[in-house]
Amino acid sequence: MPMTFRVDAVDGAARAGVLANRRGAVHTPAFMPVGTQATVKTLRQSDLEALGAEIILGNTYHLYLRPGHGLIRELGGLHAFMGWNRLILTDSGGFQVWSLADLNRVRPEAVRFQSHLDGSYHEFSPELSMEVQLALGSDVVMVLDRCLTYPLERADAVEGVDLTLQWAARSRAAFDRIEPVAGADPALFGIVQGGIHTDLRARCLQGLREIGFDGYAIGGLSVGEPKSAMWEMVEAGMPDMPPDRPRYLMGVGTPEDLIEGVRRGVDLFDCVLPTRNARKGTVFTSRGRLVVKNAAYARDPRPLDPGCTCYTCRRYSRAYVRHLFQCGETLAQELATLHSLHFYLETMRRARRAVGEGRFGEWAREFLETYRSGAASGPA
């Protein structure tokens, strides 16, 4: 069964939908935990299931370098390799090439770069990105795009859109030609670039629609531009998005960003923020961020987020989690990650319910008021 997408409810621009293939369903709006190296750091796959994650993200660049897509294909694809039977979206690898690798040269044919692991040379092309993602058995494959950071000259943004469209067409052709690993039935998403220029983004989206994709992602945002510019780009592009295809805002963001994205019609999100922050001792709660490793919590018997039903909050105190961070114990990172991902996923589930009940605006106002109260760090 190829991937399907159905919109169940609309409330203003916000949507509640279901993305599905034979592996299962993803209820949108959805947040995708990031599983960079075939693992969402510190968690087990059964934890992700228990948290209600229906789709996770895998990083093509990392898996291509280590352990290699050939090895993963040989072992039955990424789902079998990592013991995860629900959906996986893989990025194109491009973003990590720009941000992690020593970049040697971008040419229209391919990007030449040096591995951040061992300095070895590699060339990444749209064709190779497809080959890798299809060997992994990804459920949602992303085209290779030219992602540029902010600030950006208009001329460079134009060039970026041109290259993105060329690569999108080549990605589409390669995707249609290459046989995926057995059992996979992947969808292909295009990515809109164009910096903070609404006309360039409109042109990019138009070009992508002419090629034709199963979903459309908004890329090249949350790369340093003012937040107002980011939302302007999302809003301006939304009316041209095909309403029957999922929309994915890449690399975003904070709990507030998720609410603002849903409000504007975004269906899918991913971000390392909840997991990365958790590992460093900061968790997200219904009443804002909590730097649990702070000395203020050394004797605090309360859970991270009173009222939260996650594993960590049902069993452990701030004092204990703080002690574990002080000692450098990995259990600290596990417990904090479990909590913050629970909060993100539960927030998306609540947003979805609010859309279904036609009260998204009201729910969002209350959510943001509590979240911004800063009460998380308040006294007992």
Added chain:
Amino acid sequence: MPMTFRVDAVDGAARAGVLANRRGAVHTPAFMPVGTQATVKTLRQSDLEALGAEIILGNTYHLYLRPGHGLIRELGGLHAFMGWNRLILTDSGGFQVWSLADLNRVRPEAVRFQSHLDGSYHEFSPELSMEVQLALGSDVVMVLDRCLTYPLERADAVEGVDLTLQWAARSRAAFDRIEPVAGADPALFGIVQGGIHTDLRARCLQGLREIGFDGYAIGGLSVGEPKSAMWEMVEAGMPDMPPDRPRYLMGVGTPEDLIEGVRRGVDLFDCVLPTRNARKGTVFTSRGRLVVKNAAYARDPRPLDPGCTCYTCRRYSRAYVRHLFQCGETLAQELATLHSLHFYLETMRRARRAVGEGRFGEWAREFLETYRSGAASGPA
């Protein structure tokens, strides 16, 4: 209800018993996972429950330094602090003072040392060790003993026994005087020292029995002496051990050591070996050790131990666990630790069953034959 100990079955010198207090029962022979800093490294308390651990060990030295026994007492004791409701045995802190701290001076009154964390000065006495362990709410408190390493002059061993007996008497008196944290009903174990001199060990045990303890530990072994000397000490001392009290062989050991200890009448064991090795990429299996991080397993689809029913073996391949070790992902350590502790605890459960059925010798022979076959690292 104070602690009780009952021997259910005897097979040769091997025993199957039950140690119990109001928190629960410990079926012996039992292996106690080591929870140094109020956490068995990388695991959650619910994991330990699922593994069937009925008692874990806490380290007095570490908890005294960080977060401090005052803080833990204030938060309701170690069980409440770490969210663990089953039994906890705490060591005296002495062994870590000898092995981790900068030791400044051993006097009969107290041991002066510098913290390995910040260089601060501390004095540890039998009285302070009792105060700390009773503040933690330990179920089994260990006396402060004078642990010496191998090789050892006889004169030093004599002095060590003298000091151990003095400190045992002072520990007993302090234990009887100090009020534990609310809800605790602790037992106190004595520790036999004496190097590899059977007469000194006999004298030490005799002295301890005159003071009177709820259980007797064999200390100062597995510190560098030949294995034959260790078993000679265990065997020689066993006939003088009160049969109605549990016997604890401290800091031992490998799976083979556990079998050999049970064969000679030991009821309790603890060791960092399974957990520490697991974190470094070596696991224990029914067919010997497996260095899973080795390149040989990069494409091995088999579980760590075919036939094993642990979480890791039911869900993950050697190839995946090896990949996680290669990437430095903490999930590698979690999965390896889960497996190796399962193997240790399951081995003890099987040993207990064999004792109950009067076939311990036969079972042990088969277990050791398979374990020593080295088949773990063999081809698929």
